[in-house]
Amino acid sequence: MKHNFHTHTTRCKHAVGTDEQYVKAALDSGFDVLGFADHAPWAFATDYVSHCRMPADQWQDYKRSVLSLKEKYQGQISIRLGLECEYYPKYIDQLYRLRDDGCEYFLLGNHFLFTEESFPYTGTSCTDDDELRRYAEQAAEAVATGLYGCVAHPDLYMMYRTELSPACMEAADMICQAAREAEIPIEYNLLGLQGELSGHSRGYPNQDFWQYVRKWDNKVILGIDAHDPEQLRSQPVWDIALERLHAMGHRLVNQIR
Numbered sequence: 001m002k003h004n005f006h007t008h009t010t011r012c013k014h015a016v017g018t019d020e021q022y023v024k025a026a027l028d029s030g031f032d033v034l035g036f037a038d039h040a041p042w043a044f045a046t047d048y049v050s051h052c053r054m055p056a057d058q059w060q061d062y063k064r065s066v067l068s069l070k071e072k073y074q075g076q077i078s079i080r081l082g083l084e085c086e087y088y089p090k091y092i093d094q095l096y097r098l099r100d101d102g103c104e105y106f107l108l109g110n111h112f113l114f115t116e117e118s119f120p121y122t123g124t125s126c127t128d129d130d131e132l133r134r135y136a137e138q139a140a141e142a143v144a145t146g147l148y149g150c151v152a153h154p155d156l157y158m159m160y161r162t163e164l165s166p167a168c169m170e171a172a173d174m175i176c177q178a179a180r181e182a183e184i185p186i187e188y189n190l191l192g193l194q195g196e197l198s199g200h201s202r203g204y205p206n207q208d209f210w211q212y213v214r215k216w217d218n219k220v221i222l223g224i225d226a227h228d229p230e231q232l233r234s235q236p237v238w239d240i241a242l243e244r245l246h247a248m249g250h251r252l253v254n255q256i257r
């Protein structure tokens with residue numbers, strides 16, 4: 001079964017294509033399941049405005065669009081309504097409300113800690129060991145809430161690091177242990193892999209990380225992290241990911257709850 005639970009839309013301001021173009025690309029590429037998981041519509045208490053997520057007032061439009069595609073393509077492809085969310089303890093009630101309002105799953109995309117209103121992008125800040133530890137602690141805490149169905153790009157912190165240092169291994173252990181206990185998969189990110197294969201590495205997926213965490217025997221899921229419908233059509237990236245994960249002995253799954 002070919003699946004992808006990590007699909008963005010233009011509402012996040014850094015993706016292209018219509019919602020339906022993602023569905024058509026998925027159908028053309030033989031997907032059985034397509035999950036939309038656009039960047040969460042966090043409503044902030046300050047006048048901070050995010051430039052990398054859907055505004056809070058677009059959730060209803062997003063939901064309507066995904067659900068109408070779900071109906072239109074019923075019997076051809078299973079479409080799921082999800083979101084990729086950080087873990088912001090002070091705003092966590094919003095996720096419960098979104099879930100009650102029909103959001104079927106959340107991917108943990110640990111892009112910022114505490115709240116992005118006052119904390120930097122984790123890909124950048126995790127070059128510092130203390131920040132890295134905080135990243136891992138928050139990821140583990142997020143997973144323990146039981147709200148998230150998957151840890152997206154768990155190795156995001158390798159973005160600006162060149163080697164898997166002892167601090168990086170410790171972070172990997174914390175995240176993978178939490179995912180293991182919660183029985184949720186960690187995601188092998190194909191947007192990152194596509195970058196690597198085209199000479200524009202994002203630092204993840206990091207081969208050393210994936211070798212190192214094999215010992216946790218986590219469930220592993222592929223995630224395209226599509227920001228362009230064309231990314232769903234790239235069979236070589238998909239095949240290389242599978243080949244690498246199988247070579248390392250990872251346990252692949254194709255479902256998230």
Ligand SMILES: [Zn+2]
Pocket residue numbers: 008012014039227
């Ligand atoms: Zn994005």
Ligand SMILES: [Zn+2]
Pocket residue numbers: 006008084109225
């Ligand atoms: Zn994403």
